[in-house]
Structure formats: C-alpha cells, structure tokens
Amino acid sequence: MQHCIRTCLLLTTIFIQSIYSQQFVVGCYFTNWAQHRNGLGRFLPSHIDPSLCTHLYYAFANIDMINRSPMPFEVNDVKPSPATAAVVASDISKPAGNGRLNGKPVVKTAPPMSMYEQFNILKYKNPQMKTLLSLGGASVNATQFRSVFEPDKTRREFIRNTIKYLRKYKFDGLDLDWEFPETENDRRIFSLLVRDYRSEFQNEAFLNDRPQLLLTAAVAAYRPKIEAGYDIKEVATYLDYINLMAYDYHGSWNSHIGFNSPLYARSSEKGDKRLLNQQATVDTWIDGGCPPSKLVLGLGMYGRTFKLKQKKNADTKPYGPSKGAGSPGNFTGSSGFLSYYEICDLIKKQKWHTEYDKEQQVPFAYKDDQWISYDNQQSIEKKCHYVAERRLAGAMIWSLDFDDFNGAFCGQGKYPLLTTVKKTLESLQGPTTPIRIHRTTQATISNDVQIPSQSSVLFFLNMFCLLFIRHFS
Ligand SMILES: *[C@@H]1O[C@H](CO)[C@@H](O)[C@H](O)[C@H]1NC(C)=O
Ligand SMILES: *[C@@H]1O[C@H](CO)[C@@H](O)[C@H](O)[C@H]1NC(C)=O
Numbered sequence: 001m002q003h004c005i006r007t008c009l010l011l012t013t014i015f016i017q018s019i020y021s022q023q024f025v026v027g028c029y030f031t032n033w034a035q036h037r038n039g040l041g042r043f044l045p046s047h048i049d050p051s052l053c054t055h056l057y058y059a060f061a062n063i064d065m066i067n068r069s070p071m072p073f074e075v076n077d078v079k080p081s082p083a084t085a086a087v088v089a090s091d092i093s094k095p096a097g098n099g100r101l102n103g104k105p106v107v108k109t110a111p112p113m114s115m116y117e118q119f120n121i122l123k124y125k126n127p128q129m130k131t132l133l134s135l136g137g138a139s140v141n142a143t144q145f146r147s148v149f150e151p152d153k154t155r156r157e158f159i160r161n162t163i164k165y166l167r168k169y170k171f172d173g174l175d176l177d178w179e180f181p182e183t184e185n186d187r188r189i190f191s192l193l194v195r196d197y198r199s200e201f202q203n204e205a206f207l208n209d210r211p212q213l214l215l216t217a218a219v220a221a222y223r224p225k226i227e228a229g230y231d232i233k234e235v236a237t238y239l240d241y242i243n244l245m246a247y248d249y250h251g252s253w254n255s256h257i258g259f260n261s262p263l264y265a266r267s268s269e270k271g272d273k274r275l276l277n278q279q280a281t282v283d284t285w286i287d288g289g290c291p292p293s294k295l296v297l298g299l300g301m302y303g304r305t306f307k308l309k310q311k312k313n314a315d316t317k318p319y320g321p322s323k324g325a326g327s328p329g330n331f332t333g334s335s336g337f338l339s340y341y342e343i344c345d346l347i348k349k350q351k352w353h354t355e356y357d358k359e360q361q362v363p364f365a366y367k368d369d370q371w372i373s374y375d376n377q378q379s380i381e382k383k384c385h386y387v388a389e390r391r392l393a394g395a396m397i398w399s400l401d402f403d404d405f406n407g408a409f410c411g412q413g414k415y416p417l418l419t420t421v422k423k424t425l426e427s428l429q430g431p432t433t434p435i436r437i438h439r440t441t442q443a444t445i446s447n448d449v450q451i452p453s454q455s456s457v458l459f460f461l462n463m464f465c466l467l468f469i470r471h472f473s
Contacts, residue, residue, distance in 0.1 A: 025394030041331030173214025232288030303374030
C-alpha cells in the first residue's frame with residue numbers, strides 16, 4: 001500500500017514536472033533558394049546551427065498536381081549535388097606541413113548529399129530537434145491549393161502521399177504554408193485539410209508504432225485576413241503549433257513609411273491601423289479561441305525599406321510620406337527589402353542614423369532619402385519577453401539566412417538575433433524566474449500583475465509529495 005502511494009506520488013511529480021518544465025519553441029525557417037546568393041550571402045544546410053533551434057522548417061516544397069504529392073522546388077532538394085556539398089572543416093588536409101598546395105588551402109568536401117539529407121542529419125547533432133517540411137509559400141497560388149485539397153478524393157490521396165514523402169526523406173512533420181485561404185470556401189477547405197492530416201497522422205503512427213508526425217501551419221497576421229481565412233477553434237484543435245507570420249505590417253506598397261514588425265500599436269493610430277502590430281495578431285488568435293500554448297510568434301530577421309519623399313528635413317517618423325521602395329541589398333537583391341546583415345553593413349560602414357521607437361518597440365535607421373524599419377537584439381529581446389508574458393509556445397524566425405549567420409557584418413558573433421531569441425527564452429523558462437503578466441489590452445494603460453510562477457507551484461507540489469512520502473514510510 002505504502003509502496004503504491006509512493007510510486008503514485010512520484011509518477012505524479014514527474015508528470016507535473018514534465019508539463020511545467022516544457023521548453024519554449026524556437027522555430028527556424030531554412031529557405032532552399034538562399035543557396036543561389038553570392039559570397040557571404042550564400043546559405044546552405046551546413047550553415048545551420050542545430051543547437052539554436054527546437055524546430056527546423058524546410059521552406060518550401062511544391063504541390064505536384066498530377067501525382068497529388070509534395071514535390072521538390074530545387075533539383076538538389078532530393079538529388080545530391082557536389083556544388084552544395086558541405087565543407088568538412090576537420091577534413092582540411094595538411095600536406096607539406098602548412099596545409100597549402102600551390103598556395104591554396106586544401107579543403108575536402110563531404111560526399112555529395114541532397115539538401116533534404118544534409119538538413120535532416122542535423123538531428124544527429126541535436127537529437128531533440130524536430131524537422132518539418134513546409135508546403136507552399138508565396139509562389140504556390142491559391143488555385144493550386146484549392147484544386148488539390150477541395151475534392152475529398154484528391155485531398156486524401158495527397159495526404160497519403162505526404163506521409164510517404166515525409167517518411168522517405170526523414171522529416172518529423174508537415175508545415176502548411178497556404179498564403180492565404182481567403183474565401184468562405186477556402187476557410188472550409190483549410191479546416192478539412194488540417195482535420196484529415198491530423199487523423200491520418202494519428203492512424204499512421206498507431207499502425208506503424210512510430211512517433212506521430214507533427215502538423216503546423218504558418219498563418220496570416222492581419223485580423224480581417226485571419227477572420228476570412230481560418231476557423232480558429234477548429235484549426236487550433238488539429239494543429240500542434242500555429243506559426244504567426246507577424247511581420248510585413250508595413251512596406252513599400254504603402255504610400256507612407258512604417259514599421260515592418262512593431263510589437264505594439266502607435267497611440268496616434270486609429271481604426272484598422274491599430275491592427276498592424278504583433279500584439280493585435282496575438283489577441284485576434286487568442287480571442288478567436290486558440291490556446292496561447294499553440295501560438296508561435298514570428299520574428300523577422302530582415303527589414304522593410306523605403307525611399308523618403310523629401311531628401312532634406314524629411315519626416316522620419318512612421319506615417320511620414322514615402323515614394324516607394326528603398327534600394328536593393330547587395331546580397332538579397334530586391335527593392336524594399338534588406339536582410340539584417342545587410343542593414344548592419346550599411347549602419348556600420350556608412351554611419352546611418354539609428355533610433356529606437358519605445359512605443360512600438362522596434363528600431364529604425366535612415367540616411368539621405370533611404371529609410372529602414374528592422375529588428376535588432378533589443379527589439380528581439382522585448383518580443384521574447386512578450387512571448388513569455390502571454391504564455392505563448394515560443395518564437396519562430398523568418399529566416400535563418402537573413403540573420404548575420406556568418407558573424408561577418410554586425411560584430412555581434414554568429415546568428416546574433418537567433419542567439420538572442422534562444423538565450424532570452426531560455427532565461428525566461430528558468431526554474432526561479434517568476435513570470436510577469438503584462439496586461440496590455442489597452443495600449444495606454446498597463447498594469448503589471450505578479451502571479452505565482454509555474455515553478456513556485458511546482459515547488460509546493462514537490463514539497464507536499466515529499467512530506468506525504470515521509471509520513472507514510
Ligand atoms: C497558379 O499556378 C499555376 C501553376 O503554376 C498556373 O498555371 C496558374 O496560372 C496560376 N494561377 C494564378 C491565378 O496565378
Ligand atoms: C552595396 O555595396 C556598395 C559597395 O560596397 C555600397 O556602396 C552600397 O551601399 C551597398 N548597397 C547596399 C544596399 O548595401
């Protein structure tokens with residue numbers, strides 16, 4: 001009897017501990033087209049540091065409409081290619097004692113492997129990390145999603161083929177990147193889609209006695225788009241995590257300058273403008289019935305850039321006039337957009353003026369007629385605190401290749417922004433940190449409420465169990 005009680009209590013303690021010591025998610029998106037950038041901008045799976053992420057997403061896979069299956073976008077997703085083989089540092093040969101042959105270092109490359117393989121073997125370095133394949137993205141249009149996923153028969157077929165595909169290439173799950181379901185009918189299709197994926201993943205795991213494949217989705221951030229595209233309660237039931245694409249709130253498509261990914265609204269904003277921030281996105285999903293523990297806040301490792309209307313004495317505050325996109329970056333090459341490392345480079349080498357907006361918790365930089373909204377270590381840290389305050393599942397980054405992954409530009413080491421995400425979230429899940437709840441439903445009023453942390457609850461439960469065990473022994 002005593003033994004039984006003791007075992008029972010121990011198990012309860014372990015169970016409680018396992019819930020409460022749950023880690024924050026750090027989701028990292030890899031993009032298979034960043035391999036085509038030049039020089040220090042080129043990004044391959046070998047650049048990924050698997051110790052920084054809990055979930056790694058491979059963006060993107062395409063939809064094969066004929067065979068009703070996911071399919072690669074890039075030839076070397078599935079075919080080994082010597083051109084993208086990882087350089088193996090420990091293989092650097094040392095002939096003639098100096099490691100050089102004809103004046104050049106001799107560097108061996110690993111045997112050629114496809115990018116899927118290179119990506120999935122990263123799990124050997126971090127066995128807790130999960131890898132997911134992201135299906136869709138901006139270049140797969142809604143017509144393709146509809147035609148495959150609307151009819152019951154093709155949807156089921158596509159789902160069965162997805163399972164085969166994921167297992168074949170050793171992914172641990174699927175991430176749906178339909179950008180975006182927008183009609184009443186899309187909304188219905190999206191719900192059916194996640195419901196059927198979930199039940200097929202469950203069946204497959206049960207029948208083959210394997211860990212169940214994970215199911216996540218990257219979703220819209222703007223409230224009218226969310227309400228049009230998703231039945232929040234329904235999709236939240238079936239998805240493991242919901243990745244909020246909480247960026248691109250403003251960009252060169254506007255006739256004014258504005259922040260790419262502000263945390264809070266601006267006091268001067270009215271009406272729908274108050275929805276253009278991360279807090280409004282999180283509120284929409286939670287108010288719609290999504291448990292906070294499924295929400296993963298997206299963080300942009302990039303900036304949106306603008307050309308100011310006036311060169312001299314320009315209005316450099318949000319909503320000042322803009323006449324289009326800022327100049328393209330030397331590595332990413334598209335107008336209106338710069339990676340974090342390209343922004344660092346400009347700020348450091350060309351002495352740009354930088355400011356930090358306290359109200360919306362993001363930095364901005366400008367010089368002459370160029371204006372950039374971006375994120376830095378300070379804003380990323382703030383946003384991670386917000387993740388903990390709202391008790392969200394964690395944060396995800398878009399994307400690995402936009403951070404200063406080589407540590408060559410910012411002078412902040414490798415992956416300065418992602419490292420800030422990991423360190424900040426780790427410090428907030430620590431066993432002695434009380435979690436502060438910051439009530440921010442009204443931008444102007446905020447009151448901090450100290451609540452007992454999960455860890456102190458755990459502490460008392462543990463004490464109780466120990467005393468109980470003592471008493472009965
Ligand atoms: C959607 O993509 C398909 C396949 O790439 C293409 O044939 C079709 O024209 C596109 N439709 C729209 C509306 O862009
Ligand atoms: C691109 O490189 C040139 C030369 O180093 C530099 O002057 C220019 O500012 C860079 N442009 C951007 C957007 O980084």
